[in-house]
Amino acid sequence: MTGASGAGTKVMTAEQVAAGLESGMTVGIGGWGSRRKPMALVAAVLRSPVRDLTVVSYGGPDVGMLCAAGKVRRVVAPFVTLDSIPLEPHFRRARQAGEIEFTEYDEGMFMFGLLAAAHRLPFLPTRAGLGSDVLRVNPELRTVYSPYGDGEELVAVPALTLDVALVHLNRADARGNAQYLGPDPYFDDLYAKAAARCYVSCERLVDTADLLKEGPVQSLLISRSMVTGVVEAPGGAGFTACEPDYGRDEERQRRYVETGRDDEQG
Amino acid sequence: MTSRADVCVLACAEAFRGDGEILAAGIGGAVTVLAARLARLTFEPGLLTHDGVCLLTGDVPALGRPPEVVEGWLPFRDHLWLVLNGRRHVMLGASQIDRHGNTNISCIGDWARPKAQLLGVRGAPGNTRCDPTSYWIPRHTPRVFVPRVDMVSGIGTDRGACDLRRVVTNLAVLDFATPDGSMRLASTHPGVSVAEVVAATGFELTVPAEVPVTREPTAGELDVLDRLDPGRAREREVAA
Numbered sequence: 001m002t003g004a005s006g007a008g009t010k011v012m013t014a015e016q017v018a019a020g021l022e023s024g025m026t027v028g029i030g031g032w033g034s035r036r037k038p039m040a041l042v043a044a045v046l047r048s049p050v051r052d053l054t055v056v057s058y059g060g061p062d063v064g065m066l067c068a069a070g071k072v073r074r075v076v077a078p079f080v081t082l083d084s085i086p087l088e089p090h091f092r093r094a095r096q097a098g099e100i101e102f103t104e105y106d107e108g109m110f111m112f113g114l115l116a117a118a119h120r121l122p123f124l125p126t127r128a129g130l131g132s133d134v135l136r137v138n139p140e141l142r143t144v145y146s147p148y149g150d151g152e153e154l155v156a157v158p159a160l161t162l163d164v165a166l167v168h169l170n171r172a173d174a175r176g177n178a179q180y181l182g183p184d185p186y187f188d189d190l191y192a193k194a195a196a197r198c199y200v201s202c203e204r205l206v207d208t209a210d211l212l213k214e215g216p217v218q219s220l221l222i223s224r225s226m227v228t229g230v231v232e233a234p235g236g237a238g239f240t241a242c243e244p245d246y247g248r249d250e251e252r253q254r255r256y257v258e259t260g261r262d263d264e265q266g
Numbered sequence: 267m268t269s270r271a272d273v274c275v276l277a278c279a280e281a282f283r284g285d286g287e288i289l290a291a292g293i294g295g296a297v298t299v300l301a302a303r304l305a306r307l308t309f310e311p312g313l314l315t316h317d318g319v320c321l322l323t324g325d326v327p328a329l330g331r332p333p334e335v336v337e338g339w340l341p342f343r344d345h346l347w348l349v350l351n352g353r354r355h356v357m358l359g360a361s362q363i364d365r366h367g368n369t370n371i372s373c374i375g376d377w378a379r380p381k382a383q384l385l386g387v388r389g390a391p392g393n394t395r396c397d398p399t400s401y402w403i404p405r406h407t408p409r410v411f412v413p414r415v416d417m418v419s420g421i422g423t424d425r426g427a428c429d430l431r432r433v434v435t436n437l438a439v440l441d442f443a444t445p446d447g448s449m450r451l452a453s454t455h456p457g458v459s460v461a462e463v464v465a466a467t468g469f470e471l472t473v474p475a476e477v478p479v480t481r482e483p484t485a486g487e488l489d490v491l492d493r494l495d496p497g498r499a500r501e502r503e504v505a506a
Contacts, residue, residue: 032342058342059386077386078386078387078388078389079385079386079387079388080385080386081385081386086385087383087384087385091383092382092383095373095379095380095383096379096380096381096382096383098378098379104372104377104386104387105387106387106388106389106390106391106392107346107349107388107389107392108346108349108350108389108392109391109392111343111346126350126392127350127392127395127396128349128350128389128391128392128395128396129391129392129395130391130395130421130426131391131394131395131418131421131425131426131427132387132390132391132394132395132418132419132420132421132425133372133377133387133417133418133419134387134391136418137377137417183319183320183321183341184319184320184341184342185341185343186341186342186343187342187343
């Protein structure tokens with residue numbers, strides 16, 4: 001079932017993934033808000049001794065849980081939300097207590113940071129952010145002027161280069177080819193390409209030959225050349241949405257907000 | 267019988283008049299989503315509307331109903347591309363808004379250590395720089411309409427906004443049709459006085475000599491609205 005077992009297999013456990021992380025690393029986390037977050041991998045990080053992480057994320061409960069556990073030095077994000085519950089309680093508390101540093105970007109700037117890193121460029125220019133307080137609160141941001149006739153001033157979004165990316169997809173083979181079957185790829189391929197090492201968890205490991213049985217070739221989002229390790233983790237998105245395998249568990253998410261914990265994981 | 271919520275939805279829908287074949291994006295909730303769909307089904311048939319996730323719908327379903335026809339796919343990455351491309355008019359929300367239409371959804375208080383962390387700037391900086399933008403503010407109070415916002419998320423007319431069209435509240439419609447791009451009272455909703463709007467606004471508002479009353483929906487528009495929202499979810503979103 002795990003395909004070319006033996007040669008080329010990258011199958012490992014969530015604990016082995018977490019053990020490969022070091023304090024102070026920059027970790028990108030795929031998904032969006034409370035959608036297809038690699039919560040099984042995040043839970044393993046919570047149980048590990050690492051700390052002082054820089055977490056790069058279209059943020060959801062991944063960011064909240066890591067903040068609550070004191071794992072985070074800095075969050076890089078355009079938002080942190082649980083979607084059906086707009087405000088993430090642990091991220092809020094950490095910000096209001098002054099416990100974490102925050103690099104707050106516009107959503108499009110954030111995408112360009114990932115795109116720059118994926119293409120190994122130092123930055124990409126964009127209009128998003130100009131005129132806003134994003135430039136005030138991130139004084140390290142620079143602008144550039146178009147070298148062409150228009151001379152337009154643009155924000156130079158620095159590459160969001162990652163030490164490690166953690167993503168959760170629907171299916172993967174043992175060598176790390178990973179497939180999404182839901183309606184939206186989010187930005188998981190960009191996280192994989194922006195990172196020195198990418199770990200993929202999946203709902204189900206399948207033979208390479210079976211990948212196209214459930215989705216078209218366009219659903220093969222991440223190539224094994226980008227992947228260091230694969231973890232089979234059924235239910236590995238926790239209470240976040242992982243269509244078509246399951247939707248968001250709203251009741252479990254509500255309990256998380258009320259108690260500050262997700263009892264079924266971590 | 268026309269309700270205040272009906273008037274608000276129509277006033278939001280009017281923001282999309284003349285937009286043609288671009289995405290009319292509501293930020294969620296009932297009023298902005300209904301507004302885009304009402305505009306498409308009545309006076310602005312070229313508009314594109316979405317299902318709130320990532321489908322462009324070929325038909326125009328009722329609130330909370332899936333589409334029967336899909337005409338396009340708009341995952342987040344393409345949504346962010348569309349923001350930069352500009353063929354999109356979004357109706358955003360705001361926790362604070364100032365006289366020039368600068369808005370804040372990020373945090374209340376000093377950004378370095380906020381009193382209340384809110385969502386974060388989300389896509390508001392890019393939206394307002396690159397796309398026509400309007401606002402729906404269901405509770406018009408001096409706590410929202412402030413002299414100065416704590417963290418400029420969406421940019422105003424004094425900071426290079428692309429095209430701020432209108433601000434619709436539970437009391438009035440406001441726009442920026444003044445020489446310096448500051449906020450002007452464009453109309454008051456039926457039953458609301460100019461003095462009420464001025465008292466609910468925490469900065470100096472330009473008030474023309476004659477302030478019209480916001481247009482009420484026609485019988486045909488009300489029929490469409492009732493089909494789109496038979497459960498009247500819109501009523502629960504509008505402060506009395």
